[in-house]
Amino acid sequence: MGFYKNIARPLLFRLDPEVAHRLALAAAAKSARAGPRLRNSTSIADERLESTVAGLSFPSPIGLAAGFDKNGVAVDLLAGLGFGSIEIGSVSAEFSAGNPRPRLFRLPEDRAIAVAYGVPNDGAAVVASRLQWTHLAVPLGVNIVKTNLGSGAPPESADEIIADYVASARLLAPIADYLMLNLSCPNTTDGRDFFVDRSHLEACLTALGEIGLTLPVFLKVSPLGGIETVERMLAAADGASFVSGFMFNLPPGKPAGLKTPQDIWRTTPGAVSGPPSRALAEFCIRETWRRMDRDRYAIIGAGGVSSGEDAYRMIKSGASLTQMLTALIYEGPAIVRRATRELLRLMERDGVRRISEAVGAEARQE
Numbered sequence: 001m002g003f004y005k006n007i008a009r010p011l012l013f014r015l016d017p018e019v020a021h022r023l024a025l026a027a028a029a030k031s032a033r034a035g036p037r038l039r040n041s042t043s044i045a046d047e048r049l050e051s052t053v054a055g056l057s058f059p060s061p062i063g064l065a066a067g068f069d070k071n072g073v074a075v076d077l078l079a080g081l082g083f084g085s086i087e088i089g090s091v092s093a094e095f096s097a098g099n100p101r102p103r104l105f106r107l108p109e110d111r112a113i114a115v116a117y118g119v120p121n122d123g124a125a126v127v128a129s130r131l132q133w134t135h136l137a138v139p140l141g142v143n144i145v146k147t148n149l150g151s152g153a154p155p156e157s158a159d160e161i162i163a164d165y166v167a168s169a170r171l172l173a174p175i176a177d178y179l180m181l182n183l184s185c186p187n188t189t190d191g192r193d194f195f196v197d198r199s200h201l202e203a204c205l206t207a208l209g210e211i212g213l214t215l216p217v218f219l220k221v222s223p224l225g226g227i228e229t230v231e232r233m234l235a236a237a238d239g240a241s242f243v244s245g246f247m248f249n250l251p252p253g254k255p256a257g258l259k260t261p262q263d264i265w266r267t268t269p270g271a272v273s274g275p276p277s278r279a280l281a282e283f284c285i286r287e288t289w290r291r292m293d294r295d296r297y298a299i300i301g302a303g304g305v306s307s308g309e310d311a312y313r314m315i316k317s318g319a320s321l322t323q324m325l326t327a328l329i330y331e332g333p334a335i336v337r338r339a340t341r342e343l344l345r346l347m348e349r350d351g352v353r354r355i356s357e358a359v360g361a362e363a364r365q366e
């Protein structure tokens, strides 16, 4: 962590967070060619970490979460950091400028980020064409979301909203190993949670079913509402055979117990990532794992994974795979290898021979 902690991070953290994000991504995009070589030295090839989820082979259960590389400009280099999967997006059917700036804020006392991006992205056609020849050593997930038309746009009908997802899915399925439907992006300007209405989710899944998707699809939903949300999501997914699992997004608003002073977080927009989002994510993962058909579904866990221990705990709560983003920003790229090594050490300590053996170990006990 020496170079990142002592040189790169102090420089990046002097900049506006969005500018720092853009610079880091531009540097990663420029170094794309180095990705495969880098991967040879960073990735920890160990069959104990390998698993098959939704028919896809993951070399490690620690992946990159959506939001770092929204437009798929740097996937080669990011795969080179040693992640077990890369998820890009959120991508929407049309280009979106997202919310007005500023829209990204560091909360260093909590090692967290407040995110109010409002899903800016290049649009599905541009991203699909950018990635048409890309082949990574790890599964590539594409996270899709409804186009954010901005606060001045007229309200849209349910059919229009669903058509937006269908258009993205059609364009992006050919370049993806799996699709993640972001059903709860907390940062769209109208603030409505369209999919709280179960019939909307069912209608969306029916429409997606009609385009004959042949790749696994995951649903990324808001963790707000706890068990009720979990049960609604499971009921809606029941009839859609292409749904392979679930993930929980950041909840809107500010979680209790932030170390950041109240006068700062009260005036900061956005949802909070990093360690403050962990407890609710783990709760929802456990409650989903207990209720779901485990032969059919898998959970991808994210929210404050900053170490091998965090990833291990999330896996024992019921996640088959985990993802991180905020830790990459605070700890730098070496976090991927460090967390993966630590995960292996913990597995060794507990006599776990395959990571899949640990999935749900704690949810089962309680």
Ligand SMILES: Cc1cc2nc3c(=O)[nH]c(=O)nc-3n(C[C@H](O)[C@H](O)[C@H](O)COP(=O)(O)O)c2cc1C
Pocket: 065, 066, 067, 068, 070, 089, 090, 104, 113, 115, 117, 119, 143, 182, 220, 248, 249, 250, 273, 274, 275, 277, 302, 303, 304, 305, 323, 324, 325, 326, 327
């Ligand atoms: C800067 C930033 C941008 C994000 N953008 C998206 C996004 O576009 N779509 C999405 O589904 N999640 C997005 N997320 C949420 C992450 O994918 C992840 O679910 C969440 O941050 C929890 O993981 P973490 O605590 O390791 O960051 C974003 C998070 C951050 C910090």
